[in-house]
Amino acid sequence: MLDLATLNFSSTVSRGAFMAVFAILVLREHDKAYLRHWLGAALASLLGAMVLTHEPTNLTLPILPSMQIFFLYMLSMALSWSGLKRFYGLDLRFWPIVAMVLLTISPALACLLVYSHGLSSNIVLTIYFLCATTASGVIVFEILMARREDLWSQIVVAVAFSSYALSFLLGACLLVFTQMQPSMETARISVIIDQINITLVYVGYIAMSGERANLKLRRQADTDPLTGLFNRRGIQRILHDSRYFGSQDKTTSIVIGDLDHFKTVNDTLGHEGGDVVLTTFAGCLKSVLRRSDLAVRWGGEEFLMVLANTDLDEAKKFAERLREMTERHDFQICGDQISVTISIGIAEVNPESESINETIQRADKALYRAKREGRNRVCY
Ligand SMILES: Nc1nc2c(ncn2[C@@H]2O[C@H](COP(=O)(O)OP(=O)(O)OP(=O)(O)O)[C@@H](O)[C@H]2O)c(=O)[nH]1
Numbered sequence: 001m002l003d004l005a006t007l008n009f010s011s012t013v014s015r016g017a018f019m020a021v022f023a024i025l026v027l028r029e030h031d032k033a034y035l036r037h038w039l040g041a042a043l044a045s046l047l048g049a050m051v052l053t054h055e056p057t058n059l060t061l062p063i064l065p066s067m068q069i070f071f072l073y074m075l076s077m078a079l080s081w082s083g084l085k086r087f088y089g090l091d092l093r094f095w096p097i098v099a100m101v102l103l104t105i106s107p108a109l110a111c112l113l114v115y116s117h118g119l120s121s122n123i124v125l126t127i128y129f130l131c132a133t134t135a136s137g138v139i140v141f142e143i144l145m146a147r148r149e150d151l152w153s154q155i156v157v158a159v160a161f162s163s164y165a166l167s168f169l170l171g172a173c174l175l176v177f178t179q180m181q182p183s184m185e186t187a188r189i190s191v192i193i194d195q196i197n198i199t200l201v202y203v204g205y206i207a208m209s210g211e212r213a214n215l216k217l218r219r220q221a222d223t224d225p226l227t228g229l230f231n232r233r234g235i236q237r238i239l240h241d242s243r244y245f246g247s248q249d250k251t252t253s254i255v256i257g258d259l260d261h262f263k264t265v266n267d268t269l270g271h272e273g274g275d276v277v278l279t280t281f282a283g284c285l286k287s288v289l290r291r292s293d294l295a296v297r298w299g300g301e302e303f304l305m306v307l308a309n310t311d312l313d314e315a316k317k318f319a320e321r322l323r324e325m326t327e328r329h330d331f332q333i334c335g336d337q338i339s340v341t342i343s344i345g346i347a348e349v350n351p352e353s354e355s356i357n358e359t360i361q362r363a364d365k366a367l368y369r370a371k372r373e374g375r376n377r378v379c380y
Pocket residue numbers: 226258259260261262263264266270271272273274275278299300301371375
């Protein structure tokens with residue numbers, strides 16, 4: 001069995017290792033403010049552990065180290081919280097900050113009052129446990145509220161802080177309701193629980209940062225940089241995900257639109273003017289589609305739309321609206337106004353008898369018929 005001094009020492013060493021990792025991350029990725037907060041959290045908890053390790057192994061520490069340890073551990077939680085806020089892009093508002101500062105300094109102030117009045121150290125410990133329960137609970141709440149961030153690694157951090165909250169609450173209840181006195185055995189158990197939780201928290205933070213960077217890269221690879229719509233790779237990934245069609249009650253329709261005589265637009269306005277037409281058209285497209293629909297830049301001036309829960313008749317109405325909207329829209333390029341028309345082909349997805357790529361080919365054929373028949377029309 002490891003003694004308390006050895007456990008405290010290993011806890012200090014692992015905190016030092018995490019602090020070094022965060023310091024490297026901050027140096028490499030200095031635009032990420034949340035990493036600085038988490039570095040601060042790791043540093044505060046390292047200093048707290050160093051103070052604890054430096055003191056002789058004793059269940060009742062003198063007033064100064066006790067105040068330092070309570071303050072540094074609470075500061076570490078406060079910085080964890082502010083780092084998470086920054087990670088999720090949330091504002092750090094005045095009153096929540098004031099509340100967190102009060103929570104951070106309360107155990108150290110309570111320590112000063114209790115020791116100077118010669119009261120039991122259990123009162124301070126209970127106050128610390130309650131403040132730490134609240135801070136851990138707030139952190140779990142922040143993670144649960146940020147569910148739109150689809151990151152698996154944040155679950156690890158939420159589990160670790162839930163475990164912290166429960167352990168602190170249990171500690172406070174035991175002190176208040178059973179008058180239990182801290183012993184070497186309970187101190188050893190709390191250091192072990194803390195060691196497990198702190199490792200999960202910091203590994204979780206590092207993984208969250210990496211997981212988000214990977215998701216961002218994947219999103220970039222799936223997106224057309226000019227228009228912000230999906231590119232071919234992105235849409236193929238979604239359409240080949242069986243969950244996409246499985247989640248729909250009705251049929252899906254494919255609409256492909258190609259801007260007419262775009263070469264002339266480029267020849268008249270230059271390539272940059274052509275780009276403005278493409279981005280303006282993409283903006284119009286986004287405004288007419290529903291959240292469940294998908295829009296893709298299929299080729300140079302060719303756009304593909306996947307209309308969820310839409311049969312052929314509804315797709316025809318949508319395509320006609322899109323054609324009219326494009327024809328009526330005044331595209332503004334460097335003070336000039338130009339008109340553009342679009343030819344459109346439609347096909348309804350028939351998942352029993354053909355693949356999605358075959359449906360796209362049918363829509364493409366319809367589009368070329370629209371071009372052949374004079375452009376600025378809808379064919380199916
Ligand atoms: N500005 C700009 N032009 C592009 C881009 N991608 C492709 N194009 C241009 O789009 C034009 C497409 O020309 P064509 O395929 O001949 O078709 P079109 O002139 O639109 O004629 P129809 O489709 O038959 O009506 C070419 O001049 C390409 O250079 C782009 O990202 N930006």
